[in-house]
Amino acid sequence: xxxxxxxxxxxxxxxxxxxxxxxxxxxxxxxxxxxxxxxxxxxxxxxxxxxxxxxxxxxxxxxxxxxxxxxxxxxxxxxxxxxxxxxxxxxxxxxxxxxxxxxxxxxxxxxxxxxxxxxxxxxxxxxxxxx
Numbered sequence: 001x002x003x004x005x006x007x008x009x010x011x012x013x014x015x016x017x018x019x020x021x022x023x024x025x026x027x028x029x030x031x032x033x034x035x036x037x038x039x040x041x042x043x044x045x046x047x048x049x050x051x052x053x054x055x056x057x058x059x060x061x062x063x064x065x066x067x068x069x070x071x072x073x074x075x076x077x078x079x080x081x082x083x084x085x086x087x088x089x090x091x092x093x094x095x096x097x098x099x100x101x102x103x104x105x106x107x108x109x110x111x112x113x114x115x116x117x118x119x120x121x122x123x124x125x126x127x128x129x130x131x
Contacts, residue, residue, distance in 0.1 A: 002042040003080050009037040009061060013054035020050025020075075027053045045082045049075035 009016050009030060016037040017027035030037040030052075049069060051058045060066050060074045067077045 001082075002044050005041055005043050005078060005080060007039045007041075007050070007076075007078065009039075009052050009054070010035065010063075011052075011054065011059075011061065013037070015055050017053040018050055019053055019058070021048045022050065043078075043080045045080050047077060047079045049077055051075055 007018055007030075009018075016030040016032075018030055018039040019025050019027040022041060022043055028039065030039040049067060051060055053059075060076050065077045065079075066074055068074055
């Protein structure tokens with residue numbers, strides 16, 4: 001999975017290019033945007049060394065990360081990390097549990113049937129209202 005990277009050069013120069021491991025060290029044109037130059041590229045995760053080629057001079061931008069290669073050359077470095085897809089956390093809300101009527105807790109009452117149930121839970125007895 002590649003990641004879009006934008007490299008910026010804000011120094012002087014009228015012809016600005018970028019060369020690096022991602023271009024096989026072949027200079028590629030940067031694009032002038034306002035007072036700066038930009039180079040956009042899609043890169044796989046990894047660490048890449050590059051240089052700016054400004055008016056024909058190969059330069060490292062000292063305001064950006066630099067590294068020394070095995071030949072002793074100072075190069076800029078860009079690191080592309082693996083993007084992990086962030087899964088949003090599901091926040092569970094506590095909802096009150098609504099008790100639904102069942103046969104055991106449903107009591108129907110009509111005017112014709114005025115029966116009360118009384119007693120403790122172990123010994124229920126039927127009480128009639130004979131008024």
